[in-house]
Amino acid sequence: xxxxxAEQLTLDGLAPRRRRRRAPAEHTPAxxxxxxxxxxxxxxxHLGQTFDYLIDEKQSDAAIPGMLVRVRFGGRRVTGIIWERxxxxxxxxxxxxxxxxxLGDDILVPASxxxxxxxxxxxxxxxRANILRLAVPPRVAKVEKEQRLVAGFARDGRDDxxxxxxxxxxxxxxxxxxxxxxxxxxxxxxxxxxxxxxxDALHARAAAFRSFVFDPLPGVGQAAAALxxxxxxxxxxxxxxVIVLPGMKETRDVxxxxxxxxxxxxxxxxxxxxxxxGDVAVLSxxxxxxxxxxxxxxxxTGQVKCVIGPRAAMYAPVDGPxxxxxxxxxxxxxxxxxxxxxxxxxxxxxxxxxxGGVFVALANARSPLSQMEVAGLPGVGVPAMSAAxxxxxxxxxxxxTGSSDLSDAVSGPSVAIRPLPSVLKxxxxxxxWLSREELARLADPSxxxxxxxxxxxxxxxxxxxxxxxxxxxxxDGVAEALSCANPKCLRQARCRKCAGPLQRVQxxxxxxxxxxxxxxxxxxxxxxxxxxxxVIRVGAAGTADELRGLFRGVPxxxxxxxxxxxxxxxxxxxxxxxxxxxxxxxxxRAKSGPGYGSYAAxxxxxxxxxxxxxxxxxxxxxxxxxxxxxxxxxxxxxxxQALLLGETDPAIAQSLMLWDSSLLASRELxxxxxxxxxxxxxxxxxxxxxxxxxxxxxxxxxxxxxxxVCPMPxxxxxxxxxAMPGVLGPxxxxxxxxxxxxxxxxxxxRVRAVVRVPHARxxxxxxxxxxxxxRHVAAREGGxxxxxLDRKDLI
Numbered sequence: 053x054x055x056x057x058a059e060q061l062t063l064d065g066l067a068p069r070r071r072r073r074r075a076p077a078e079h080t081p082a083x084x085x086x087x088x089x090x091x092x093x094x095x096x097x098h099l100g101q102t103f104d105y106l107i108d109e110k111q112s113d114a115a116i117p118g119m120l121v122r123v124r125f126g127g128r129r130v131t132g133i134i135w136e137r138x139x140x141x142x143x144x145x146x147x148x149x150x151x152x153x154x155l156g157d158d159i160l161v162p163a164s165x166x167x168x169x170x171x172x173x174x175x176x177x178x179x180r181a182n183i184l185r186l187a188v189p190p191r192v193a194k195v196e197k198e199q200r201l202v203a204g205f206a207r208d209g210r211d212d213x214x215x216x217x218x219x220x221x222x223x224x225x226x227x228x229x230x231x232x233x234x235x236x237x238x239x240x241x242x243x244x245x246x247x248x249x250x251x252d253a254l255h256a257r258a259a260a261f262r263s264f265v266f267d268p269l270p271g272v273g274q275a276a277a278a279l280x281x282x283x284x285x286x287x288x289x290x291x292x293x294v295i296v297l298p299g300m301k302e303t304r305d306v307x308x309x310x311x312x313x314x315x316x317x318x319x320x321x322x323x324x325x326x327x328x329x330g331d332v333a334v335l336s337x338x339x340x341x342x343x344x345x346x347x348x349x350x351x352x353t354g355q356v357k358c359v360i361g362p363r364a365a366m367y368a369p370v371d372g373p374x375x376x377x378x379x380x381x382x383x384x385x386x387x388x389x390x391x392x393x394x395x396x397x398x399x400x401x402x403x404x405x406x407x408g409g410v411f412v413a414l415a416n417a418r419s420p421l422s423q424m425e426v427a428g429l430p431g432v433g434v435p436a437m438s439a440a441x442x443x444x445x446x447x448x449x450x451x452x453t454g455s456s457d458l459s460d461a462v463s464g465p466s467v468a469i470r471p472l473p474s475v476l477k478x479x480x481x482x483x484x485w486l487s488r489e490e491l492a493r494l495a496d497p498s499x500x501x502x503x504x505x506x507x508x509x510x511x512x513x514x515x516x517x518x519x520x521x522x523x524x525x526x527x528d529g530v531a532e533a534l535s536c537a538n539p540k541c542l543r544q545a546r547c548r549k550c551a552g553p554l555q556r557v558q559x560x561x562x563x564x565x566x567x568x569x570x571x572x573x574x575x576x577x578x579x580x581x582x583x584x585x586x587v588i589r590v591g592a593a594g595t596a597d598e599l600r601g602l603f604r605g606v607p608x609x610x611x612x613x614x615x616x617x618x619x620x621x622x623x624x625x626x627x628x629x630x631x632x633x634x635x636x637x638x639x640x641r642a643k644s645g646p647g648y649g650s651y652a653a654x655x656x657x658x659x660x661x662x663x664x665x666x667x668x669x670x671x672x673x674x675x676x677x678x679x680x681x682x683x684x685x686x687x688x689x690x691x692x693q694a695l696l697l698g699e700t701d702p703a704i705a706q707s708l709m710l711w712d713s714s715l716l717a718s719r720e721l722x723x724x725x726x727x728x729x730x731x732x733x734x735x736x737x738x739x740x741x742x743x744x745x746x747x748x749x750x751x752x753x754x755x756x757x758x759x760x761v762c763p764m765p766x767x768x769x770x771x772x773x774x775a776m777p778g779v780l781g782p783x784x785x786x787x788x789x790x791x792x793x794x795x796x797x798x799x800x801x802r803v804r805a806v807v808r809v810p811h812a813r814x815x816x817x818x819x820x821x822x823x824x825x826x827r828h829v830a831a832r833e834g835g836x837x838x839x840x841l842d843r844k845d846l847i
Contacts, residue, residue: 079150082112085137088151091180092125092132098830100179104141106150115151118159122152133161133184156196158353160188165369168403175402175462176841177818178392187367189345228314232288235281242269246469253410254285260408263466265422268414269479270683270711272648275414280309282375283358292374295360296396298383306360318347318356332358335365366396376404377412382419382672384844393840398462405461417676421731423717425466429765430722476711481685481692485705507695508602511653515606515627519652520640523631524681525595526661533664534563536577537584544664545585550780551727553666566666567846569783595631611636625649634677637684650686659698667845675704675716728776733762734814736821737843739804741835745782752820754779754807762808781805806846
């Protein structure tokens, strides 16, 4: 036997099996549009474009745009969405592969949703794959089979008679149409005439796209009732509705209010076929994957036209004009935590404009962006409105020439809807600010106490009346801030360059700015001209023990995520003191029957802590938290009272007492116009390793290029009309406090910088940053590099 014929001997039965080489599958390209352009589930920024694949003739009928497919990419199987079909491809035919499989029978991403995803990706500097990862839940095949059983029972957008015009067309007084009409009649007696303009817009009796800023009345369920009416009006006009809420508690409130109007939640067993049906679907990341996919599929196929839920609902695959509303747009929950970090407010407004629908921003505390959309910039006025955005009866302009800064789709002119003054006065509790001056006027001997005698007496009266009392305290934990050491001033220390808060840096004697990193050498207070600083540490420890000494024998409950019992959802209507952190306030059950009652009194403790919060939206966030707590209080007509205890910014206190958040929002906007802060300008935060950040800033022209200077809108107030530096920072990012993380190389020398440009160049800034990050990833350069537009806080 020659060497060529030598064979390794093996034991019987252990010889390796010889696999037969399969002949390549025979494919025939589709006769029409044989090329499928697919967006793959690949999150790398430099791979954000579509990839071309051939379509077999056998798959031609199933492979339609919007379908989920499986393909080969880079030696592995990945899923993707067919974005469009084409006749030819720029890729050489020898490199084209065929689609492996079309998954499912339903279009997951309709045409309008594909257009919206492209707009969102361009607005925030991401890729379509980034948005698809967040918008489309993982596929569950058995759900598709279940929903086909009820497909014939879906209304397919047709009115089933429940939304008639009134009793004259055969509907009863208890029909959904009659309930919606009654709800509007009740609301129209509470709000100004712009509510009728909102109704016209929801029924498409006005121009195509309209934008509104809605200030709800205080009280339990008032905001939910207004949003539910908007959604029902949109459904009555055979249109869609998408409502994004801060959390599941607010989602349940809106769902209950929609149920009171006769709309049923999307659920099992309502069609008689074993499948799911209903009028309102909840899209939330907290729901089980199978339920989320079932709800998403029902919306994508047109079975359900109303979607509510937290941030995940902003990507609901609705089609056609409709309502796009958001509650508490200033809340931190509204910003996505994954690339491209899209903000729900901007996404909803962009989609409303693309669909020719209605956008509504509803919040107790109006954000500076909403204030700018309603009132315009200080010294500039309201931007010129197009016919689609001008309120009814308007000539189309508000007497301003500087409208270009609000031309971007994520912001623009809006119409304000406010409560009537007489109704607002009766609906709000009696709100008092017990400051040092007020206590001195009342001759209270306990000036300087955390809970003065005047407050103790008022709270005892509320407890004796048989109602619960809420004490709202700052969040648990300890924070640090720098303030003026003058006891008559005590204002927060801020940077002379950008008005950012100062902070202590370990190992450095001179404080530095949190925003721009400038050293505060020879700092002096602009208010009292003092030159000494002091450290303020805030916390909420010992509140319960202190109150037990003031209110002996009264039961106390502590509701906070950091407490052993956690957050308490509901309490009975009885004399009890509830101590809660912001967002953890329990609801009060009604004395009799379903629904919720109110607190007899609400007290805001440690108001002085609001003077030292470092965030850009610190004052607005403080007002939002206080208004949320006070809205749980009974109205003054029922003896409800709210107490603000401690020193705070007069603008915050006045806005709370008058229940007019536009006062603080106007002041915020004025100050930001003087310092060149958003929303007066568009900003992007860039962070990562120092060398990568500096290389990016130089590449986009922010250091020495065309974006090194940010021109401000024309005017004569402060910095308005002047040019501001285009870059703030970079400032170092503190390393994690854990020992293990500190030893990792990737956490060393990380910085953050802020790039600001006029609103007209916002999309250009997003495109430049996206291009530079894609180059950074494709070149496999070392170090982290990320960016985010419209960041809530700059630090």
